[in-house]
Amino acid sequence: DAEITQSPRHKITETGRQVTLACHQTWNHNNMFWYRQDLGHGLRLIHYSYGVQDTNKGEVSDGYSVSRSNTEDLPLTLESAASSQTSVYFCASSEWDSPTHFGPGTRLTVT
Amino acid sequence: TQLLEQSPQFLSIQEGENLTVYCNSSSVFSSLQWYRQEPGEGPVLLVTVVTGGEVKKLKRLTFQFGDARKDSSLHITAAQPGDTGLYLCAGVPSGTYKYIFGTGTRLKVLA
Numbered sequence: 001d002a003e004i005t006q007s008p009r010h011k012i013t014e015t016g017r018q019v020t021l022a023c024h025q026t027w028n029h030n031n032m033f034w035y036r037q038d039l040g041h042g043l044r045l046i047h048y049s050y051g052v053q054d055t056n057k058g059e060v061s062d063g064y065s066v067s068r069s070n071t072e073d074l075p076l077t078l079e080s081a082a083s084s085q086t087s088v089y090f091c092a093s094s095e096w097d098s099p100t101h102f103g104p105g106t107r108l109t110v111t
Numbered sequence: 112t113q114l115l116e117q118s119p120q121f122l123s124i125q126e127g128e129n130l131t132v133y134c135n136s137s138s139v140f141s142s143l144q145w146y147r148q149e150p151g152e153g154p155v156l157l158v159t160v161v162t163g164g165e166v167k168k169l170k171r172l173t174f175q176f177g178d179a180r181k182d183s184s185l186h187i188t189a190a191q192p193g194d195t196g197l198y199l200c201a202g203v204p205s206g207t208y209k210y211i212f213g214t215g216t217r218l219k220v221l222a
Contacts, residue, residue, distance in 0.1 A: 042199070043154070043212040059209065090153050098144055098201065098210050102153030 002027045006091050006103040014111055019078040021106050023091030029101070031094045032074040034058075034066060036087040037105075043090065049074055081110045114138055114204050115213035123219045124190055132185045132216045134200035143183045143202040145174055148215075154199055190220045 004025040013019050025032065034046040045058030047066040055066050063085060065077045078085055089106045092099030118133045134143065142161045146154035158167050160176035160183060167174045171194075173186040187194055201212040 040214065042214040043201075045210065092153070097203070098142075098159075100156050102155070105151070105153055 004091060004093055004101050004103045006089075006106050008106060009104065010107045012109045012111060013081050015081060015083060017081050019081050019108065021076045021078075021089055021091075021108070023074050023076065023103060024072055025091075025093040025101070025103075026072065027093055027101060028071060029093035029095050030071065031096070031099075032068070033092040033094070033099050034064070034074065034076045035090045035092065035099075036060065036085075037090060038087050046076065046089075047074075078108075081108075083110050086110045115200055115202070115211055117198075117200060117213040117216050119216060120214070121217050121219075123221065126191055126220055126222050127189055128220075130187050130190055130218070132187075132198055132218070134183045134185075134213055136181050136204065138204035138206075139180050140202040140204060141180070143176060143180075143200055145183070145185055146199040146201065148197040148199060149195075154197075187218075190218075192220045192222050194218060195220050 007022045030051045033048045035043045037043050044060045046060055046064050047058055049055050049068040052068055066074055068074055086109050091103040094100040114136050116135045142159055144159050145157045147157055148154040158174045163178045163180045165176045171188045175184050197215045197217050199212050199215045203210050
C-alpha cells in the first residue's frame with residue numbers, strides 16, 4: 001500500500017544545531033507540503049513543492065529550507081534551530097493544490 | 112488574521128448524542144475540506160465540498176457547504192467514542208493562493 005512516512009518521529013536538539021526532518025511518499029504525488037502545528041495556531045504551511053526541482057515558501061518559511069531532488073522525498077532542514085521552532089511537523093502529499101495525505105508527524109524539541 | 116473560525120473549540124459529549132461543528136469565514140471559498148486528526152497522528156481527509164449548498168454524507172457524518180460558500184458545518188449523529196479527535200476545516204479564500212486551516216474543534220465522546 002502507498003504511504004507517507006516521516007523520520008525521526010521524535011527529535012530533541014540544541015539551539016543553533018542544524019536539523020533535517022525526512023519525508024518519503026510512495027503515492028507518486030507531484031505535490032508535497034511541510035506544515036507545523038502549534039496550539040492556538042493550527043496548521044501553518046512552511047514550504048511546498050509542485051515537482052522535482054520546484055520549491056516554494058509558505059507563510060512561516062523563515063529559518064527553514066527544503067530541496068526536491070526526486071518525486072518521493074522532501075526533506076525539511078532547520079538551518080540553526082531555535083526554541084521557537086519547537087513544534088510538531090507534518091509532511092503531506094497530494095495530486096491537488098491541497099494536501100490529501102499526511103504523514104504521522106515529527107515532534108521536535110529545541111532546548 | 113485567522114480567516115477560518117471554527118466553533119466550538121472544545122466539545123465533550125456522551126455517546127449517542129448528536130453534535131454540530133461550524134467553520135465560518137467572511138471570505139468565499141472555492142472548496143472546503145474537512146479533516147480528522149487523532150492524537151499522535153496526522154490529519155486524515157474526510158471530505159471535500161465544492162458547490163454552494165452541497166451536502167455530503169459519510170456514514171454518521173453529514174457535511175454541508177453554505178450557499179454563499181463562506182461557511183460549512185459538520186454534523187455527527189449518534190456520536191461514538193471512535194469519533195473522538197480534532198476536526199479541522201481548510202480551504203483557499205478567493206483572491207488568495209494560500210491554503211489555510213481553521214484552528215480546529217477538539218471533540219471528546221465519552222462512553
